[in-house]
Amino acid sequence: MGVPHISNRSGRERERWSRRGVLAALGVVPAAVVLTGCGDSADASDAPESSATPSARAAAKKAAITVTPADGTTRADFASPVQVTVTDGTLASVKVTGNDGSTLAGTLNEARTRWTSTRNPYSGTKYTVTATARTGTAQTTTFTTRSPGETFVGYFTPEANSTSGVGMPVSINFTHAVSDRAAVQKAITVTAEPAVEIVGHWFSDTRLDFRPETYWAPGTKITLGLRLKDVQGADGVYGVQSKDVTFHIGREQISTVDLATKEMTVRRDGSTIATYPVSGGDSDHTTWSGIMVISERFKQTRMESSTVGLGDEYDISDVPHAQRLTTSGTFVHGNYWAADSVFGHQNTSHGCVGLHDAKGANDPSVDGYKFYKSSMLGDVVIVKNSGERTVEPSNGLNGWNLSWADWKAGSAV
Secondary structure (H helix, E strand, O other): OHHHHHHHHHHHHHHHHHHHHHHHHOOOOOHHHHHHHHHHHHHHHHOOOOOOOHHHHHHHOOOEEEEEOOOOOOOEOOOOOOEEEEEOOOEEEEEEEEOOOOEOOEEEOOOOOEEEEOOOOOOOOEEEEEEEEOOOOEEEEEEEEOOOOEEEOEEEEOOOOOEEOOOOOEEEEEOOOOOOHHHHHHOEEEEEEOOOOOEEEEEEOOEEEEEOOOOOOOOOEEEEEEEOEOOEEEOOEEEOOEEEEEEEEOOOEEEEEEOOOOEEEEEEOOEEEEEEEOEOEOOOOOOOEEEEEOOEEEEEEEEEHHHHOOOOOOEEEEEEEEEEOOOOOOEEEEEOOOOHHHOOOOOOEOOOEEEEOOOOOOOOOOHHHHHHHHOOOOOEEEEEOOOOOEOOOOOOOOHHHOOHHHHHHOOOO
C-alpha cells in the first residue's frame, strides 16, 4: 500500500516540475517573474540616452550673427536697408551709428532673428554696427556707403525765417529734371500752424509749388521739411538735402487794379487803407489779368525792353519802387517820366502797372513810394479789365489762378 502511495506522489511532483520546465522552455514564465523581469528590462534598455550638458549644447549651437552690408565693405549700396540676422539664437540688441553722428533705428521680426533698419543708410557715410545675441555673443562690424555720382538740390521760396504776405506759395526749383516726381514729392512736407490742407503741384520737371485751397491765414507758421538726401529723382541722380525750414505769414494785404477805372484799391485785413490812380498797358501791350503775387522788390532797378522781347523801345536805369508780378516781366512800379495827368486817366505802359513817383525813389509823398512802403513779398495784386487773358499760373508765383481741383490734379502723390 505504501509503495504505490509514494510512487503516485513522486509522479505528481515529476509532472508538476515537468510542466514548469516545459513552460520555461517555451518562454512562458509565471506572472510574478514576468512583471519583475519587465521592470528590470525597462530600466536597463528603454531609458533615453543621457542629455548633453548645457555648455556642450551652447558649444554645439553658438549664435552666429550676420550683418548686411558685410564687414569692411567700402562702397555699400545706400538704397537698401541694413539687415542683421542670427542663426541658432535670438537678437538682444542692435545699434547702427554713422560717423556723422546719425543713428539708424530698426525693427525686429517676431522671432527676434532678423533686424531691419527703418530707413536706408546715408550715402558717403561710415557706419558701425554692434549686434548682441541673447546668449551673450556680440559682433561689431563696419561698412562705408558709396557716394552718389550725380546730385540735385531744391532752391526754395520764400527765404528761411522770412515773413511774407498771405499769397506766398512754397515754391521749390530743382537743379536737375525730376523723373520720379512721386518719390521726390513724398520726401517733402509742408505743414502749417494753424493746420490746413496743403497740396503740391508740379509746374514742370524742375518746379514744385505748395499752397492751401485759399490764401494763408495771417500769422500762419509754415514749416518746410526737405528729406531729399539719397532720394533718386532721376536715373542715377540723388538729392542731398535733409533740413527743416520755417516761414511766417504776416498781415493780409490784397490790392485790386481795375484798368477800366485806372484805379488800385489796397485792402489790409479786410479794410481799405488806400486808393491810387494808376496806368496800365496800352492796347498794344495789354497787362496780364488775374491773381498775381509780389515775388521780388527793388527800391530802384533797370528796365530794358530787349529783355522782354520789345527790342529797343525803352531802357530806364532807375525805375523806382519796382515789385515783380510775373517772371515774364510784369511789375507794379513807380513812374517819374510820365505826366501826372496820365495816372487814373490813360493806360500807356508796355504792360506794367505804374503809379506816380519821383526820380531817386526817396520822396515819401508820392504814390509809388507809399505803395512800395506798405507792401511785402507775397502780397496779392489782382488785375482786372485789362483786355488781356489771365496770366499763366506758372508765370511767377501765380498758382492761385488754378481752381483747387486743378491744383490737386498736378500732385504726384
